[in-house]
Amino acid sequence: MVSKVELGTSSRCLWDHGTMMARNACVGVLLATVVWFCASATAAPTSAQRKDLAAARKTLTRASGLIRRKKLEDAEKLIKEAEAAIKKVIDAAKLKRTDRSVAGLLRFLSIQKRQLALRQGKKPMASGKPVSFIKDVAPILVAKCLQCHGTRAAGKLRLDTFAGLSRGGRSGAVVRPGNPKASLLALRVAAPNAQVRMPKNAAPLSRAQFDSIAGWIAQGAKFDGGNADTSLKQLMSAAGKGKKTKKSKKATTVKVVKATGKEKVSFVKQVAPTLTTLCAGCHGGRNSRGGFSVNTFETVLQGSDSGRVVLPGNLEASLIWRRVAALDKDNQKMPPGNRRITREFYNSLKTWIQEGAKFDGESATVTLRSLVPTDEQMRAAELAKLTPEEFNDLRETRTDELWDRVSKDDRPRFVKSAEFFVYGDVTAARLQQVALWAEDHGKRLRSMFGEKSGQLFKGKLAVIVFKERFGYTEWNQVIHNRETPRAMTGHSVVSPSFEDAYVVLQDVGDVVSATAPGLRLQLVDHVTGAFLKRKGGRLPQWVIRGTGLSLAAQADSGNEHIAGMRAAAIDSLQGLTKPEDLFADGTFSPAQIGAVGYTLVAFMTKAGGNNRFVRFVGNLQKGTGVAASIKAVYAPTDLKRLAAAYVQSLSGKKKR
Incomplete structure (x- = not known):
């Protein structure tokens, strides 16, 4: 037994040993392959080499300061020292000059060398080849400078014509023929400080572009274009540059891919709002910086002077993402200055590009501002998704929030009915009575306006009743930030999204007189007002109040308060020189508008x-004006004739 066990164990060990040798051999081959691959690939700078590059940048910064102080010999030594250090790292790490770790530093080095050459008075061009303004310099100005120095004339400098260039700007002449180091144009494009360097908020000019400008100035800044007042673009076109421009435009033709609705990010709702608020300042209008415009979705895809800015599905190659995410250390982060994007926009932009940069608007050629929904519209879209039960819950929650703002220490009572949520600090019995009145009036509204099914109000209508004047005036002060006129004892609010839909009342009691309407009439008046506000449109106060009081009169024909409104309306019309003015808001005070509105609506319905009156109200809710609505519904009667007939009906005189 023992020998068998030992034999079995020995065999197992031999098998495991052989397996391990084979495995190690495979691992060895794999490691050798990896070592060979790594040796043949470009290595990244080591920690020590990155420190050397950082030291070289500091050296160049010191050189920049010496150049400004005109200590040119010392600056030249530092520049050579930094250049040698950078070259040493590039050679040791086998880096390409376009590698991200050194590309920005090399550009900084080039700027310092150009600046030093200008200060030393050296000719920028090694050869004596003549430089043409139209062929060599004008294209640079058109591509890099006209965004700010075209029609906008930043600093009162226009570079869209040679005459404008010659005049200079607020700081004086920008070109000193024969002297590049005294020419502001050359100094600004070669400035080491990004805040001073031109073009602003853009990559610096290439060495070849700088040499063209400085060389042209050194050769006398001669003009070879004919008429100095002709635009540079026209001169370039005449010189044969127009075809090149057309080709570049053709290359920026883009294909707009419509969204399917399954995307995680909406361009219109989640990307466009930030583009219009943070980016349009520099990249909007006719002279967008860098040739990149956020005016329309189409211009966003067309890109900039440097090429495409958004490459659908290719995040890393999309310049807008690289600038927003600050992936390129040698380029300025966008947006510039102290403006910052939100984390939400950062994630939305990223996902939108990854999903193919699709468009979910109606037209890619209309302005983004016209596509971007307002906060109210976005909130309305969210609320539109709620079920009736969820909206009812929202109404209760929202009413609680408003009450707490006004009277947090006094907890209210409430009663629920089919159409209303009655809420207040009066007794439970009073709330129940108000709920019954409201339901009864709701049926009357349905009958008059043909509302046969569904809730009258999304989420029901909240009716808030205060037992004292103080509570009602506090509501107006806290919620609406307004004083409460003496005659005002109730009002209604219905927001377009229905997030708020309520009537607020002061319990004025049940005693009715010529001056006291009673709580029920107040309720009917303002519930009708809320009902009419549901569908939007700007309804005049006389329509809202008049319709409510007219329905109240049907419910209580013997109401003493309503019976006195005819006389009150006649008094209110005293001094009215133009009868048609009675249709305009503001003609009558809050104390007068009820009587005028009631008698006018009663006249129109009679x-x-x-x-016809319901059709008239419907036209107003659609946004049609009063005069046009009267003409459409009561033709051939127009506004003036209707006003005159109404005034005559009150006076009791018949028209002869």
Whole structure:
């Protein structure tokens, strides 16, 4: 037994040993392959080499200061020292000059060398080849400078014509023929400080572009274009540069891919709002910086003077993402200055590009501002997704929030009915009575306006009743930030999204007189107002108040308060020189508008019938004006004739 066990164990060990040798051999081959691959690939700078590059940048910064102080010999030594250090790292790490770790530093080195050459008075061009303004310099100015120095004339400097270049700007002449180091144009494009360097908020000019400008100035800044007042673009076109421009435009033709609705990010709702608020200042209008415009979705895809800015599906190659995410250390982060994007936009932009940069608007050629929904519209879209039960819960929550703002220490009572949520500091019995009145009036509204099914109000209508004047005035002060006129004892609010839909009342009691309407009439008046506000449109106060009081009169024909409104309306019309003015808001005070509105609505329904008046109100809710609505519904009667007939009906005189 023992020998068998030992034999079995020995065999197992031999097998494991052989397996391990084979495995190690495979691992060895793999490691050798990896070592060979790594040796043949470009290595990244080591920690020590990165420190050397950082030291070289500091050296160049010191050189920049010496150049400004005109200590040119010392600056030249530092520049050579930094250049040698950079070259040493590039050679040791086998880096390409376009590698991210050194590309920005090499550009900084080039700027310092150019600046030093200018200060030393050296000719920028090694050869004596003549430089043409139209062929060599004008294209640079058109591509790099006209965004700010075209029609905008930043600093009162225009570079869209040779005459403008010659005049200079607020700081004086920008070109000193024969002297590049005294020419502001050359100094600004070669400035080491990004805040001073031109073009602003863009990559510096290439060495070849700088040499063209400085060389042209050194050769006398001669003009070879004919008429100095002709635009540079026209001169370039005449010189044969127009075809090149057309080709570049053709290359920026883009294909707009419509969204399917399954995307995680909406361009219109989550990307466009930030583009219009943070980016349009520099990249909007006719002279967008760098040729990149966020005016429309199409211009966003067309890109900039440097090429495409958004490459659908290719995040790393999309310049807008690289600038927003600050992936390129040698380029300025966007947006510039102290403006910052939100984390939400950062993630939305990233996902939108990854999903193919699709468009979910109606037209890619209309302005983004016209596509971007307002906060109210976005909130309305969210609320539109709620079920009736969720909206009812929202109404209760929202009413609680408003009450707490006004009277947090006094907890209210509430009663729920089919259409209303009645809430207040009066007794439970009073709330129940108000709920019954409201339901009864709701049926009357349905009958008059043909509302046969569904809730009258999304999430029900909240009716808030205060037992004292103080509570009602506090509501107006806290919620609406307004004083409460003496005659005002109730009002209604319905927001376009229905997030708020309520009537607020002061319990004025049940005693009715010529001056006291009673709580029920107040309720009917303002519930009707809320009902009419549901569908939007700007309804005049006389329509809102008049319709409510007219329905209240039907419910209580013997109401003493309503019976006195005819006389009150006649008094209110005293001094009215133009009868048609009675249709305009602001003609009558809050104390007068009820009587005028009631008698005017009563006249219109009596003269034209209930159906016509409902059509008239419908036109107003669609946004049609009063005069046009009267003409459409009561033709051939127009606004003036209707006003005159109404005034005559009150006076009791018949028209002869």
